Amino acid sequence: MSIRASILAVDRVIPIKPWSVQVAPGMAGALQRQRLYWQISFFVLFVMAPVLDLFRYDLDAGHAIIFGLSWRLGLDDFFAGRIDATQAGLNILLRLFLPLLGGVALFIAVAWRWGRLYCGWLCPHFSVVETINRLMRHASGKPSVWEGKPLPARNPDGSPFRVDARWWLVTVPLAIIFALLWAVVLLTYLLAPAEVYGNLVHLAPTPNQGIFIGAGTVVLSLDFLLARHLFCRFGCAAGLFQSLAWMGNRDAMVIGFQRQRAAECVACYRKGAMGAAACEAVCPMRLKPRVAKNQMFTCTQCAQCVAACATVQSATGTLLTWVDHEAARQNEARVSLTGNTD
Ligand code: SF4
Numbered sequence: 001m002s003i004r005a006s007i008l009a010v011d012r013v014i015p016i017k018p019w020s021v022q023v024a025p026g027m028a029g030a031l032q033r034q035r036l037y038w039q040i041s042f043f044v045l046f047v048m049a050p051v052l053d054l055f056r057y058d059l060d061a062g063h064a065i066i067f068g069l070s071w072r073l074g075l076d077d078f079f080a081g082r083i084d085a086t087q088a089g090l091n092i093l094l095r096l097f098l099p100l101l102g103g104v105a106l107f108i109a110v111a112w113r114w115g116r117l118y119c120g121w122l123c124p125h126f127s128v129v130e131t132i133n134r135l136m137r138h139a140s141g142k143p144s145v146w147e148g149k150p151l152p153a154r155n156p157d158g159s160p161f162r163v164d165a166r167w168w169l170v171t172v173p174l175a176i177i178f179a180l181l182w183a184v185v186l187l188t189y190l191l192a193p194a195e196v197y198g199n200l201v202h203l204a205p206t207p208n209q210g211i212f213i214g215a216g217t218v219v220l221s222l223d224f225l226l227a228r229h230l231f232c233r234f235g236c237a238a239g240l241f242q243s244l245a246w247m248g249n250r251d252a253m254v255i256g257f258q259r260q261r262a263a264e265c266v267a268c269y270r271k272g273a274m275g276a277a278a279c280e281a282v283c284p285m286r287l288k289p290r291v292a293k294n295q296m297f298t299c300t301q302c303a304q305c306v307a308a309c310a311t312v313q314s315a316t317g318t319l320l321t322w323v324d325h326e327a328a329r330q331n332e333a334r335v336s337l338t339g340n341t342d
């Protein structure tokens with residue numbers, strides 16, 4: 001099922017209006033499973049795209065390869081005098097700027113309408129963020145080393161969440177393995193994958209390959225262990241531009257909170273429950289999902305807060321769900337990026 005179909009499926013079960021319609025049991029969990037499949041599939045694509053010649057730039061050959069075809073700008077012909085400057089300019093426009101602008105426009109258009117779906121559903125960096133967050137919470141009780149205090153030792157359904165320092169033995173090596181994998185994969189976007197993997201199999205990367213992989217592994221290990229969600233919040237250009245586009249559209253899809261039912265949030269604090277706002281505890285971007293959109297700038301639409309609330313409020317229906325258009329405009333997006341209000 002596509003992301004859009006998934007969203008529409010949830011919309012059918014959680015209509016934007018009226019607010020009182022309940023979530024079908026298990027729907028939020030099913031959505032999270034779908035999101036996991038999307039993330040795994042995109043991660044595999046990220047690793048395999050250069051190997052299958054779907055997309056890469058070959059520094060040795062001096063041109064890109066897209067779907068197995070050489071993608072040249074035609075500048076060789078210009079320097080050899082076979083085409084004039086006008087033709088060369090046209091080539092650059094048609095083969096570089098237009099495809100690039102088209103891709104960026106599509107990316108931004110999706111973000112304008114649905115927010116940072118790419119981050120929450122596809123991005124291979126965010127997959128690592130969520131994986132390491134989970135493991136770190138098992139190891140220390142906190143999803144990152146920067147978290148002020150441990151999260152409650154319970155899951156949203158009230159079951160115990162076990163914290164055991166031995167999980168560090170998994171967390172740190174896995175972060176370094178992810179970093180090494182990322183560094184190698186990034187190199188295959190620049191050099192022939194057969195050469196890169198062949199050299200690694202024979203433990204004989206060239207000095208430059210060794211430096212790239214070594215430096216990449218160190219930098220990415222530090223990112224994955226210390227700064228992963230900070231990078232998503234403050235350091236990633238793709239995330240920033242998605243957020244800016246999304247904030248500019250007050251009709252865009254956003255996590256909505258049924259404020260008239262706010263008193264029911266006491267369910268999160270009753271005996272045997274999590275003992276804290278479940279929606280806040282599970283958010284991988286460390287946001288508070290019940291606030292208005294202008295305080296949710298970096299929301300990735302992962303919907304983990306929706307799943308957590310649906311679990312807590314399984315009897316009466318979630319207080320959090322995606323809303324858009326009028327419901328988003330009235331309840332969540334009271335101010336646009338440019339300061340416009342109704
Ligand atoms: S919105 Fe849902 S998950 Fe968040 S505090 Fe209220 S009841 Fe708990």
Ligand code: SF4
Nearest residue numbers: 283299300302303305
């Ligand atoms: S607020 Fe909800 S949808 Fe947004 S990043 Fe946090 S958990 Fe995901």
